[in-house]
Amino acid sequence: MKRIGVFVCHCGINIAETVDVKRVAEEAMKMEGVAYAQDYIYMCSEPGQTLVREKIVEEKLDAVIIAACSPNLHESTFRAAAEEAGLNPWQCEIANIREQCSWVHTDREKATSKAIHIVATIVQKTKLNESLEPIPVSITKKALVIGGGIAGIQAALDIADSGHKVILVEKESSIGGHMAQLSETFPTLDCSQCILTPKMVAAGKHPNIELMTYSQVDEVSGYVGNFKVRIRQKAAFVDWSKCNGCGLCMEKCPAKVSSVFDRELAKHGAIYVPFPQAVPNKPVIDKDSCIYFKSGKCRLCEKVCEIGAIDFEQEDRFIEEEVGAIITATGFDTLPVVDLAEYGAGEVPDVIDGLAFERLLSASGPTVGEVRRPSDGMVPKEIVFVQCAGSRDPERYKPYCSKICCMYTTKHALLYKHRVHDGQPYIFYIDIRTGGKGYEEFYHNAEEEEGIIYLRGKVAKIFRDGDKTVVWGTDTLTGRNIEIAADLVVLATAVVPKDSTAELVKKLRIQTGPNGFLAEAHPKLRPVESINSGFFIAGAAQGPKDIPETVSQASAAACKVISLFSRDHLEQDPAIAWVDEDLCGGCRICISVCPYDAREFDEEKGIVIVNEALCEGCGSCVAACACGATQQRNLSDSQIKSMVTASLGGV
């Protein structure tokens, strides 16, 4: 018979207030197999851990149970302590008497009884626990970064600088993302391009970074340390290895296509680079707009290209790669203006969104930095900014705060005022949120010194009246409604996840939250990891965030990857499914229920085996297996039966 030690934690008053911890220890002592039991105020503290270690030796314990908080918090702490004292880590179990007992009950007598039952249950499990060894898994020290915005660029650069190879995949033909569209950045007003382009160039030239633009991740399989990815590089119809970026083809192209990069405020040819500082600075042909592809005639670009880089026969390429870790940094979009019916649904020409206004402010934008409205090119003298356009509106649009709008709208109004001195900017807001270094000061300066009028209230309606755009809002601070006949209206539309994110997460098998943003493993303590090992997240794909925060998260995700790559091999938890080959009938029901693709049919043996590196130990196949061939290590059927009996008060 194993000698089991039970250690009951008070967790200050978190457990002790509701559960009589001394009685739990006394009752544990009476349980069969328990050789020692003790309570202590903070078991996770150094003296608490020392107590566990000492008693393992003194009492010659074969296994220990820590009755404390959730195993999510301290299982690894106590398993490490047990290992130090010479036990196999899998001989250490946690009995959760906090989250599942003291925190959810008020009746001390009943809670104590329940805590005793929980301990009794874990004693039954522990009696039959096998000693296990972690499963070693090899690791490919190469990372995949999906998304070439500032988050992806930063993460790729950090990993590459540590000496590891990185594949940076970007859907568009150039990296840069939304940051490349911005004019200046808050709160310091440094030019976005000026601080971004050096990083873009560095990413483009880094010997450890393989840039794959105009590409998308098509398929992902494998597991942490050993992913297989298939990347589709879309046909650019330009041979980039020949193209020298002279730009003659773009000049001569007779087609006119609205520029997505310029928020449709400008046009470019069917052959184009999205912006002059593009990396790589190579054009692509938009097949849907190209006159040759549509009518079979033209090929003007081909005629002017002296080096013969145009290739109308080019096809999509598929590239297979092996990587050890994947960072998803797919960024954001903004809620389309057409979705906002009360703000004109995109039909009022002088109602634009924040990104379009960035392009109007940008020195490299369609108006070369002059603020001119789209309808007639007039310089607006009365300009209204509408915040929370689709944000903080749980009934109709998005329930969350888009976080960046307070700051960028203030920046917009400020930059407008710097360009149009006799103009008047108004900002409608619900609350002004300026949590960030130097942010509150930036806002105060705008309000106090720059003559920007802040009006506290949500705008109800925007409509066209002659050449004016009328805004109906309110100012709750005066208790009066406000009407402004504006020349231009800028909407701070809600930040939303990229459309393509939903499809991508299915391929990666990672999770998103209720609003479609990538879910982190823990909101506070694991903010850059996905629940699934080997997947990391960075930037606005996880939730609205500004540039400083995005860069911090990207570097943090890179650091996690580098830490992963610093090991020679990975260790997989061995408490996973295994198959009794004599019992398995090969029905394959386990394959259909496994969410991790960890069950594979072995043609030769006629049974279904477990891929130990992929198995997460969820137990789905164990429950589904009709003949009892699949079992979970340290959660065998006999363990579960005796645990159920103990939990119901039996022995």
Next chain:
Amino acid sequence: MSEKMGLAPPKSPPIRLTREIVNAGFKQRVDELSGQHSDACYQCGNCSSGCPLAQEMDILPSRVMRLVQLGQSDDIFNSETIWICASCFQCTVRCPKGIDIQAVMDAVRQIAMDEGIDHFGPDQISPELAAEVPQPGLVGVYRKLAT
């Protein structure tokens, strides 16, 4: 809406803001006379919450600050607040942005007098009432009118 037959004049018509109104001079004049920068007010409301006479006012001191910012002089002159203000400096002492709100009140009263807008004055006090009013009260009234 107000011009429609049978409807009473609107009680709360919308403020039609234009850059002319915002910059027409009321705010600038108040700032000039008071030596204050009324745009610095961020409407925290501390002046109102600390005002010992707030309970007697129809609009609170923070609302007066807001109306100055938006150039809405009529709304201020239609209220009694500036005449109820005792110039006790509570608001000035409390303002987290360092605005001398009392000085703003003084400035608004001065403009009201310059423009001949009706207001409470000592000549309106009957001799019987004047006999009952405590001296500091009368001094306060004269002080307000002398600024």
